[in-house]
Amino acid sequence: MNHAQSKKPRDIKQTIGLILGPVLATLLLFFDLQPGSPEVTRCASVAILMSVWWITKAIPIPATALLPVVLFPLLGVLPGKAVAGQYFNSVIFLFIGGFIIALAMQRWDLHKRIALKIILLIGFSPKRIILGFMAASFFLSMWISNTATTMMIVPMAMAIILKMRESLDAKTVNRFAVGLLISIAYAASIGGTSTLIGTPPNLAFSRIIAISFPEAPEISFAQWMLFALPFALVFFFAAWYIIVRIFVGKKPLFTGDKSIFVDEYRQLGPMKYEERIIFVIFCMTALLWLFRKNIVIGGFTLPGWSVMFPTPGFIDDGTIAIAMGLLLFIIPARKKTEGDHFGIMNWETAMKIQWGIVILFGGGFALAAGFAKSGLAAYLGGQLSGLQQVSPIIIIVVVCTLLTFLTELTSNTATTEIFLPILGALAVAIGVNPLLLMIPATLSASCAFMLPVATPPNAIVFGTGEVNMHDMMRVGIIMNLVGIILITASMYFVGLHVFGIDLTAMPNWAK
Numbered sequence: 001m002n003h004a005q006s007k008k009p010r011d012i013k014q015t016i017g018l019i020l021g022p023v024l025a026t027l028l029l030f031f032d033l034q035p036g037s038p039e040v041t042r043c044a045s046v047a048i049l050m051s052v053w054w055i056t057k058a059i060p061i062p063a064t065a066l067l068p069v070v071l072f073p074l075l076g077v078l079p080g081k082a083v084a085g086q087y088f089n090s091v092i093f094l095f096i097g098g099f100i101i102a103l104a105m106q107r108w109d110l111h112k113r114i115a116l117k118i119i120l121l122i123g124f125s126p127k128r129i130i131l132g133f134m135a136a137s138f139f140l141s142m143w144i145s146n147t148a149t150t151m152m153i154v155p156m157a158m159a160i161i162l163k164m165r166e167s168l169d170a171k172t173v174n175r176f177a178v179g180l181l182i183s184i185a186y187a188a189s190i191g192g193t194s195t196l197i198g199t200p201p202n203l204a205f206s207r208i209i210a211i212s213f214p215e216a217p218e219i220s221f222a223q224w225m226l227f228a229l230p231f232a233l234v235f236f237f238a239a240w241y242i243i244v245r246i247f248v249g250k251k252p253l254f255t256g257d258k259s260i261f262v263d264e265y266r267q268l269g270p271m272k273y274e275e276r277i278i279f280v281i282f283c284m285t286a287l288l289w290l291f292r293k294n295i296v297i298g299g300f301t302l303p304g305w306s307v308m309f310p311t312p313g314f315i316d317d318g319t320i321a322i323a324m325g326l327l328l329f330i331i332p333a334r335k336k337t338e339g340d341h342f343g344i345m346n347w348e349t350a351m352k353i354q355w356g357i358v359i360l361f362g363g364g365f366a367l368a369a370g371f372a373k374s375g376l377a378a379y380l381g382g383q384l385s386g387l388q389q390v391s392p393i394i395i396i397v398v399v400c401t402l403l404t405f406l407t408e409l410t411s412n413t414a415t416t417e418i419f420l421p422i423l424g425a426l427a428v429a430i431g432v433n434p435l436l437l438m439i440p441a442t443l444s445a446s447c448a449f450m451l452p453v454a455t456p457p458n459a460i461v462f463g464t465g466e467v468n469m470h471d472m473m474r475v476g477i478i479m480n481l482v483g484i485i486l487i488t489a490s491m492y493f494v495g496l497h498v499f500g501i502d503l504t505a506m507p508n509w510a511k
Helices: 012-028 038-056 067-074 080-087 090-107 110-122 126-141 146-164 170-192 200-212 221-247 258-267 273-290 317-330 355-374 376-383 385-389 392-406 412-430 435-444 456-462 469-498
Strands: 295-297 300-302
Touching: 012 038, 038 067, 038 355, 038 376, 038 412, 067 080, 067 355, 080 355, 090 110, 090 146, 090 200, 090 273, 090 317, 090 355, 110 126, 110 146, 110 258, 110 273, 126 146, 126 170, 126 221, 146 170, 146 258, 146 456, 170 221, 170 456, 170 469, 200 221, 200 355, 200 412, 200 435, 221 273, 221 435, 221 469, 273 317, 355 376, 355 412, 376 385, 376 412, 385 412, 392 412, 392 435, 392 469, 412 435, 435 469, 456 469
Parallel strands: none
Antiparallel strands: 295 300
């Protein structure tokens, strides 16, 4: 096959998007949304172009994220230096540092050891096998990208499925296989919501809230986890119950074979020196994130470790992530590896960082800065002020539903970056705390379960050929609806207390 024949042609959706985006953006420039402030219309024009191209994937998603670098200076929305500064900040460094630690775990197979150990501890009945795989997927996705987690765990699941086919009837195996594979994908998506680094929308939120509301208090790693982990755990067990009821039922389908997992674990051999070092650094990083700032429990305050330094406010979660990531380059490995560096981590491995997501983050942050600086956010808030009479809980349900089902077809990161500035403006317009709308939207963007294109974990398990569209949609619609209910309830019963939200007043930092 020659090179010309191997090229994938642009599909009809991409072609329409490529043309429609510039047409809509140009037409918008002929309207004056806010007389006397032409930058409002110009920023809206760029936002329309980016939205259409992100949704249709007319060009690669990270490439679309670079548009503000060109268009904001040309249209007089923001100066070039200000735009460029949005593409590298503390949130980006938090992502990079976390990814370095995750790549080190993958380089030395520590992630596989952790996953197998969790499965061995939980048990081997059909229900317990699903629970074990889900627990491993959930835990690893808290710290490693859910895509990498799913790609690592699915081959182990396929080995179990193939072994079962040697002794069990096809119908029993096929039914269990669908449930097991779907459970891995869903657990990876749910686990990622529980930490700031677990899924890109969470990181996008932490930066966009700072851009949209510079006086807003920082959302720390510990604070996010205190809110999101209870939600994720409840959702995790709800997902397990739903999947077991549909694909396993009350009576056991078979007796699990422990030897498969034991053999896999034995092949790893004893825990290597490098694995021990990575595990220690991994635990230290989590503890440093959790206890960086003061933790107030009732009338008792547990002081954060950052107070030991001259200016505690200068230290953030990105500082910790990079510091611990650098240690992996500094500490030598005992085992000789490929490459010219002696460290447990080398740059060849670090180059596998998902730089496309880094650029996508930057594009979203630049767009959010454009919304804030141009006045577009305030303009949109004014247009939405009529919703002031609607109950906040109804708005939250609508926001959760919109984001959940929209991200079935679009990039969850790009969708989050488009909607969060708008929701912040809506919150100000109706007089509520912006966190009340922005946090549920962020979680909802990671809770799309119906379609293979919704998330990379869904696509990976669908790609095995064991899961068909009907099965994924049948379970996914239930999961979507459960997610909407749980996110709304979590915001009201946990989020209000964790983030100090007063339903009767808007905070000073948002005025």
